[in-house]
Every structure is written in structure tokens, then in C-alpha cells.
Amino acid sequence: MPDTAVARLPPAVGWPASGTPLASRLAKLDLHRLDDLILHLPLRYEDETRLTPIAVARPGFPAQVEGEVLSCEVTLRPRRQLVARIADASGALVARWLNFYPSQQKQMATGRRVRLFGEVRGGFLGLEMVHPRVRPVEEAESLPDALTPVYPTTAGLGQAALRKLVERALNLVPLEEGLPANTLAELGLPGFAEAVRALHRPAPDADPAALENRDHPAWQRIKFEELLVQQLSLRRAYNARRAHVAVALAARRQLTQALLEGLPFGLTAAQARAQREIARDLAASHPMQRLLQGDVGSGKTIVAALAMLQAAENGWQAAMMAPTEILAEQHYRKLAGWLTPLGVEVAWLSGSRRKREREVVLARLQSGECLLAVGTHALIEDPVAMPRLALAVVDEQHRFGVRQRLALRDKGADGRRPHMLMMSATPIPRTLAMTHYADLDVSVLDELPPGRTPIRTRLVSDARRDEVIGRVREACLEGRQAYWVCPLIEESEALQLQTAVETYETLCAALPELRVGLIHGRLKTDEKAATMAAFAAGELQVLVATTVIEVGVDVPNASLMVIEHAERFGLAQLHQLRGRVGRGTAESVCILIFAQPLSETGRARLKVIYEHTDGFEIAREDLRIRGPGEFVGARQSGVPLLRYASLETDGDLIEPARALAERLLREDPAAVDRLMARWLGSREGLLRA
Numbered sequence: 001m002p003d004t005a006v007a008r009l010p011p012a013v014g015w016p017a018s019g020t021p022l023a024s025r026l027a028k029l030d031l032h033r034l035d036d037l038i039l040h041l042p043l044r045y046e047d048e049t050r051l052t053p054i055a056v057a058r059p060g061f062p063a064q065v066e067g068e069v070l071s072c073e074v075t076l077r078p079r080r081q082l083v084a085r086i087a088d089a090s091g092a093l094v095a096r097w098l099n100f101y102p103s104q105q106k107q108m109a110t111g112r113r114v115r116l117f118g119e120v121r122g123g124f125l126g127l128e129m130v131h132p133r134v135r136p137v138e139e140a141e142s143l144p145d146a147l148t149p150v151y152p153t154t155a156g157l158g159q160a161a162l163r164k165l166v167e168r169a170l171n172l173v174p175l176e177e178g179l180p181a182n183t184l185a186e187l188g189l190p191g192f193a194e195a196v197r198a199l200h201r202p203a204p205d206a207d208p209a210a211l212e213n214r215d216h217p218a219w220q221r222i223k224f225e226e227l228l229v230q231q232l233s234l235r236r237a238y239n240a241r242r243a244h245v246a247v248a249l250a251a252r253r254q255l256t257q258a259l260l261e262g263l264p265f266g267l268t269a270a271q272a273r274a275q276r277e278i279a280r281d282l283a284a285s286h287p288m289q290r291l292l293q294g295d296v297g298s299g300k301t302i303v304a305a306l307a308m309l310q311a312a313e314n315g316w317q318a319a320m321m322a323p324t325e326i327l328a329e330q331h332y333r334k335l336a337g338w339l340t341p342l343g344v345e346v347a348w349l350s351g352s353r354r355k356r357e358r359e360v361v362l363a364r365l366q367s368g369e370c371l372l373a374v375g376t377h378a379l380i381e382d383p384v385a386m387p388r389l390a391l392a393v394v395d396e397q398h399r400f401g402v403r404q405r406l407a408l409r410d411k412g413a414d415g416r417r418p419h420m421l422m423m424s425a426t427p428i429p430r431t432l433a434m435t436h437y438a439d440l441d442v443s444v445l446d447e448l449p450p451g452r453t454p455i456r457t458r459l460v461s462d463a464r465r466d467e468v469i470g471r472v473r474e475a476c477l478e479g480r481q482a483y484w485v486c487p488l489i490e491e492s493e494a495l496q497l498q499t500a501v502e503t504y505e506t507l508c509a510a511l512p513e514l515r516v517g518l519i520h521g522r523l524k525t526d527e528k529a530a531t532m533a534a535f536a537a538g539e540l541q542v543l544v545a546t547t548v549i550e551v552g553v554d555v556p557n558a559s560l561m562v563i564e565h566a567e568r569f570g571l572a573q574l575h576q577l578r579g580r581v582g583r584g585t586a587e588s589v590c591i592l593i594f595a596q597p598l599s600e601t602g603r604a605r606l607k608v609i610y611e612h613t614d615g616f617e618i619a620r621e622d623l624r625i626r627g628p629g630e631f632v633g634a635r636q637s638g639v640p641l642l643r644y645a646s647l648e649t650d651g652d653l654i655e656p657a658r659a660l661a662e663r664l665l666r667e668d669p670a671a672v673d674r675l676m677a678r679w680l681g682s683r684e685g686l687l688r689a
């Protein structure tokens, strides 16, 4: 972890010795050296530059008043508290403390002059302040001439102490400019020193609103620099990985050509473009680090299969890893269906295969007789060895943790790293992609295979469930198939299971003429696989499911998707689920059953999914509704979190940050080092693998 690493560094000048209470409190705030204090910026500001006459203080607003203590006593009713009356020339107010120290009582001795800062309220006895901050003052003592910063802090470290520390850091640390002058001029940004001073000690005439909303030019400067550093560190990580050696896999076009010729369809232009990009990367002797992004149903699997064949053509191994057993098995079937006719063997590895079968498969991979493998994370678990592994494909990459991706990467043959192809069906808006995938090359499948009829989406209140059951009957009697997805019940997996079982029973009873199946997370893997296979083969017409079918499942004959309690699902999930239909030529329908009353966001989400079918647009709306924080699981992806910049409001700074990052990396590596040291210290290790 970065913290311990930093703790081992020699203390910087003027830094409290490690192990002291102060040092550990600072460490809690992730402050480890003077430089960190410079970038520990205020949350907000308080205006102590002015005194408000008590008579004109407005209830509900913070104010600073100054007056003489008329009385101060401990009362016991309604509960023990310290109550003081303070008066100035204009009026009087009551100050109250429910928790107080004897020292506070002394501070408020009758006749003393004090300044109180706090929110004024209209109380029972007239104006009052509860728990105001107090400062004893002399007659006519001067007021501060700048807004008072309020910092994020932690227990045991008061604002005053923190302010002093920051003040000292500002005096000790050289505030060197890290950005080229022409960039500052172009973007109209202030210099670094000017910006941090403006934020820590705002000028008396600074606009408090602009400071608080963080759209003050000083904030813009800091946010720009933060985004720049994010780009720099991601690009550096990219370059570092690129410096490794990988097996160069020439595009021999023997097997790939044969596969293309045998397919019942031609590649879309987007697939062909992605394939060219990947083929070119694979032919290089440094590892590919590419993300293949494409909406649900855009046909990523065939592109991955072609890449795997390029490895096989060269006599090297390739593995495809999927996040669930169902998906892994489906990929296996698809790949085997395409490749067995070409005489290429595909191995299937999952945690649940019987030991004997597993051993046979492992031996064939180990010996290199079998070149291609598909599996779940079982693939990266130890004894699985693919001594000639040259390409790793990771489907639904966001489902895997950093560690799992790392493990796969380290499986390369004799010190060489495998080429990595990540796949994702979670489209994300451009601004987010620029920050989250800045350390990858990206190929986008921006069109769907032809011949798909668009999916119609219906919103139906749960009072009309019977009608929906009728729709299911109709569709299935016409030879189609249907999914019925049960609600997510976050509080309880048991409850979720129960609902699925009940729904299954209801549907069996209501649709005696149809064969209904049930699939959920508690089933054993081979039971799940058998049910999925029966549905894929058309033996089951209706599949009642929990969200286990969310990702990747491909049964083209299914044309009806029913989602219960759709208001409980996230947008990305609804989009994924809806994408399970509309994969064949039949007109498909997605029925979203919702329960009243709808929450504000529930309604907003349903509106978005009703109005949009394009994954990128849905992602954009999603970002708007819930903000980027929880969007792609930033923590899990390992991308350094942004402290100040926000992808929502500062999207326009990202493009220039990226452009400058490229320029600095090319022209001024020393400047890059300085910027990264300033922002990250020794935290670079957080970067994504």
C-alpha cells in the first residue's frame, strides 16, 4: 500500500517525525510531506472579514458578530448546557453549547469581549447561535483581511492547527511553475503559485461564490493540472508496458481467412477495422494493450476469435477469459463451432469441470498440443499453464479486478508478456473514456450487424402483469422464446431467490402449454449450463432468470424480454438485459414492468431506457443522472481518483490536458517528473495494471 511506502521515506524538512500523533493524523488525510499540504485545498471558506451587527444578522446564514458577554451560566434544563448572552450596540443574542469544557466557560466570563462565528437562528428567546466558534478579542482588534479557509480534516486536528501548517508550507515550499507559459495564456489560467495562494488565502475582494463553486480561475488551474497529471501517469503506465517484449504474431491469414470464408455473414465495416487494428498490434514485438469497445450485440466475439487464430497461425497459444461460467461456456461453444471445422482445437476450462476432464485439458495445454483456451478466472489460477501463451483476451473486462488482469499478464512465455485484448460492452461517454482508458488503445465497434430489427420497449405498470403473461404466451406459440427477469433484491439474496422461484411457479401455472425453465445464481454450474443449453436449443421456451443472464448471453431466437421491477435496475444493466433480445431477425420487444410509486431517479432512468437504444447515449444520460463517481467502478479500475476535477463539470479541460500531456512526454520529461512528484509523491503505484 502507498501509505506504508511513504511512511518509510525520510521525513521532509519540517515534517513531524513519523509515529507522532500529528504525523499519524496528517497521514490519515493522506498528507505525508510539505508538498502535500500545498495541494490540500479548502473545502469551503468562512467570511470573518466582516462583523455583522447582531440586529441585522439573518437567521439561517453564517455570520460573525462581536460583543460583550452580559451573562454566562450553566443551566440544567432541558439538559445541561452553557448559555451566554452577548450584546453589541445593536442588540443581543444567546449562544449555547451542549458540550463544553471549563475553559470555554472561562472564555465567556461576564464583561469579556468576544467574536462569535456561527449560523444565526431564531430561537425561543430571540436570536441564538448554537455551538459558535469563539475568539476573545481586544477592543477594536483588526479583522482578518481574507476569507478563512476550511480544510478537510480529521479528529484531533483542528482547523487552526491545519491552517498554520498550510501557512508554513506555503512559506517553505518553492511554488514552481509546472506548465508552459503558452498553455497558461491559451487557456487563460493563472500560474501555480498565484493559484494555490488564491485558494489558501483568498484576497479580500475574492468572489466567495466562485471559490465555493470551484469555478474561480485558480480552481480551473488546479483542476487542469490534476487532469494533466492523470493523463501523464496513465500514458507513462502505457509506455512502460509497451517497453516490454511480446511475441510478434504475423498476420499469416491462413486460419483467419478460412474462418472468414466459412462464416454465414460478412464482417461489418467496424469489425473489419477493429480486426485490422488488432492484427497490426499483434504483429509487433511489444505487447498490445487494446480495448475493444462495442455495444451489446455489436459482434465482439468474432473479432476476438480472429485475434486468437492469428496467434494459433503462428503456433502460439491464446486464452479468452470470461467473468461467468455461463459466458465462458457460451464463448466456448461459439469458438468451437467456428474453429473445430478448421481443425483447430479449443479447450474449455472452468472451475466446475470434473477433475479428470480438467487434467486432460490441462495436459494438452501444457504440452502445447492445444493452442486455444476459453474459461473463467479458473484460467489464471495456478496450475493452468500455457507455456506458449501469446495473447490473452478478457471479456467484460470491468468485471475483473486489477489483480486478475495482472495475473493473466504475467503468464507470458519466458519473460515475454502476452498481448492483451480487453473487451467491454459498457459504452462510456467520451470524456470518461479519455480519462479511464488513456492507458489503452481503443477500437470501437460503432455499428451493429445488419438485419437486426430494432427492439421496441414498452413500459407497463405491474397492475397489468396478466397482459404481459399473455404476450409471452403469444410470442412463444409463434415459435419465439422469452426471458423473464426477476428483480434485484439487494438486501437479501435469499429473498431474490424466493422471488425467482415464485415467479417460476406462477408462470408454469399460467402457461401450462409452454416449457418454462429457471436459472439463478444458486444453481450448480452444470445445472446452470444445462438450463442455458436447453434454452439455447429451444427446448425451453421461457427462461425465468435472476440477473445471472445479464452479460453476454446470446440466444438469437429469443425475442421477448420481460424485466420485473425495472425501476430497481441501473441503466447499464437494463441496457445489457435488453440487449439479450433483438439478436435475430424477428421483431423484438422488451417489456419493463414497474411498480408504483416511482422514485424521481427511477422514473428518470425508465424514461432514458424507453427513449434511447444507443448504448453511448444511454451512458451519457446515466452519467448525467448519477454522476461519474460510481460510473465505472473507478476504484476497482485503479485509475487515480480525481480530488478536485470533476468529469461532469470539467469535461472541457480534458482534451487540452491530454494534448499537453502528449507534448510534455515528448518534449520535456523532466517537467513531467516534477508534476508527477508534486501530485502523486510516491503514490504512482496506484496505477492500473
Ligand code: ADP
Residues within 6 Å of the ligand: 265, 266, 267, 268, 271, 294, 295, 296, 297, 298, 299, 300, 301, 302, 425, 449, 450, 552, 554, 556, 583
Ligand atoms: P457482443 O459484442 O455483444 O459480444 P456477439 O459477439 O455475441 O456480440 O455477437 C452477437 C451476435 O451477432 C452473435 O450471434 C454473432 O454471431 C452475430 N454476429 C457477429 N457479427 C456479425 C455480422 N457481421 N453479421 C451478422 N451477425 C453477426
Ligand code: MG
Residues within 6 Å of the ligand: 300, 301, 395, 552
Ligand atoms: Mg459478448
